[in-house]
Amino acid sequence: MGTDDAFTAVALPHLDAAFNLARWLTGSRADAEDVVQEAMLRALTYFPTYRGGSGRAWILQIVRNTAYGALKARRGERVAQYGGADEVAAIEDIPDPTDDPEKALIMSDNLARIDALIEALPLELRETLVLRELEELSYRDIAQVTSVPIGTVMSRLWRARRMLAQAAAKGDRQ
Amino acid sequence: MTKPSGTILEGDSRPEGSGTGTGTRNTGDCGKLLLLQAELDGELDAAQAAALADHRAGCPVCKRNEALLAATRRALQGATYHRAGPELVRALAGRISAGQAPPRQQAPPPRRVAVGWQGLAGFGAGAALAAAIILTLVPAGRPGLVAALVDDHVRALQPGHLLDVVSTNQHTVKPWFDGRIDFAPPVKDLTAMGFPLLGGRLDYIQGRTVAVLVYSRGKHLVELFLWPASRGAGEPASTARNGYNVLHWTANGMSISAVSDLDPAGMEEFVRDWQRAP
Numbered sequence: 001m002g003t004d005d006a007f008t009a010v011a012l013p014h015l016d017a018a019f020n021l022a023r024w025l026t027g028s029r030a031d032a033e034d035v036v037q038e039a040m041l042r043a044l045t046y047f048p049t050y051r052g053g054s055g056r057a058w059i060l061q062i063v064r065n066t067a068y069g070a071l072k073a074r075r076g077e078r079v080a081q082y083g084g085a086d087e088v089a090a091i092e093d094i095p096d097p098t099d100d101p102e103k104a105l106i107m108s109d110n111l112a113r114i115d116a117l118i119e120a121l122p123l124e125l126r127e128t129l130v131l132r133e134l135e136e137l138s139y140r141d142i143a144q145v146t147s148v149p150i151g152t153v154m155s156r157l158w159r160a161r162r163m164l165a166q167a168a169a170k171g172d173r174q
Numbered sequence: 175m176t177k178p179s180g181t182i183l184e185g186d187s188r189p190e191g192s193g194t195g196t197g198t199r200n201t202g203d204c205g206k207l208l209l210l211q212a213e214l215d216g217e218l219d220a221a222q223a224a225a226l227a228d229h230r231a232g233c234p235v236c237k238r239n240e241a242l243l244a245a246t247r248r249a250l251q252g253a254t255y256h257r258a259g260p261e262l263v264r265a266l267a268g269r270i271s272a273g274q275a276p277p278r279q280q281a282p283p284p285r286r287v288a289v290g291w292q293g294l295a296g297f298g299a300g301a302a303l304a305a306a307i308i309l310t311l312v313p314a315g316r317p318g319l320v321a322a323l324v325d326d327h328v329r330a331l332q333p334g335h336l337l338d339v340v341s342t343n344q345h346t347v348k349p350w351f352d353g354r355i356d357f358a359p360p361v362k363d364l365t366a367m368g369f370p371l372l373g374g375r376l377d378y379i380q381g382r383t384v385a386v387l388v389y390s391r392g393k394h395l396v397e398l399f400l401w402p403a404s405r406g407a408g409e410p411a412s413t414a415r416n417g418y419n420v421l422h423w424t425a426n427g428m429s430i431s432a433v434s435d436l437d438p439a440g441m442e443e444f445v446r447d448w449q450r451a452p
Contacts, residue, residue: 015262015266016255016257018258020256023256029259032256033262036262036266037262037266114250115253115254117249132215133247133253134250134253136392136393138217139215139217151208154211157211157215158207158208158211161242161246
């Protein structure tokens with residue numbers, strides 16, 4: 001198998017996953033298309049260093065890093081870095097919503113609305129949630145893609161879900 | 175960082191101690207919050223889950239958090255999964271064939287992978303990419319047919335091509351084929367097994383009309399291609415191990431191929447369920 005063909009086999013089945021992640025990170029189809037093209041070219045260049053393992057996590061890691069580069073360059077969006085041990089502990093920094101968040105989420109079955117709620121999450125929470133819920137990646141793969149420890153993946157997931165519930169409850173009050 | 179094997183909750187990533195004194199600030203954590211979440215995400219092994227179950231049974235905080243996590247999961251099922259469009263595939267093929275890929279003159283490629291990245295510009299569509307994928311993955315057997323099936327599967331994923339008859343009811347889908355083709359494909363309801371039927375369509379593949387049934391599992395689609403068999407029964411043969419998986423078998427005078435991006439285990443489960451269903 002030549003390099004190109006091996007690359008084709010490893011990378012291309014994950015084109016949709018690559019695009020989905022890029023779209024959720026950048027917020028626009030056009031930006032996501034640029035990011036995916038760039039990422040796939042990078043992946044082709046890096047491919048000789050690919051040592052097996054989850055092809056999807058490998059591709060998504062490159063897509064994610066490319067997207068972060070694009071966000072920095074194009075919008076100056078704040079790109080969070082891994083916050084260290086404090087962040088792992090910070091699972092309680094979101095106060096309890098006063099209303100019933102479960103009820104609010106159950107009622108938010110409007111598709112555009114749940115998309116908007118995800119869009120409103122901070123970048124590092126959004127990417128973790130998208131990788132878990134839409135790509136169905138394991139904690140281990142999410143840790144690889146986002147370059148943080150698994151404990152951080154877990155606390156980010158909780159914060160993302162809790163913020164989502166809180167935002168849903170807030171939206172219902174207005 | 176990540177560990178190559180073992181359970182995820184080892185050593186310094188173990189979350190129980192992470193509350194460190196903040197647990198009394200509100201009612202959000204009983205010390206097992208992240209373990210509970212991991213359990214609901216399918217990340218705990220049996221021993222860890224059993225240990226958690228003892229605590230969970232009498233913990234009102236866990237009960238509340240479980241409800242919240244279940245509610246977020248349900249809500250997130252409505253979130254949009256953004257798929258790559260054909261224009262992106264075309265642009266990608268163009269850029270890669272425009273000389274940005276590494277040169278490949280070192281060794282002449284084997285003949286069966288003649289449709290590689292370099293050759294894609296002339297094709298310019300998702301179908302060509304799928305053909306490239308499958309030619310790479312399927313070294314032997316019936317590459318022509320498998321390529322055609324995956325080709326068709328990928329083409330069907332483009333907007334508006336998936337279904338001719340849209341129905342989750344087997345008794346609607348089955349009669350739809352009557353009068354359109356000269357064979358009666360079995361249409362089975364696999365909803366109880368977690369593969370709800372989405373509908374069906376007709377396609378023309380390698381010179382014959384083929385009935386296609388479309389099932390779903392989560393975000394994945396499984397397409398079943400059926401046409402009259404020329405030979406007797408045959409055991410399922412898997413023809414790809416990465417990316418698109420194709421499982422082909424013969425039963426009751428039908429040649430049947432399942433095509434999906436589901437993992438091999440999911441594909442085998444689908445085929446088993448299909449074969450067992452009445």
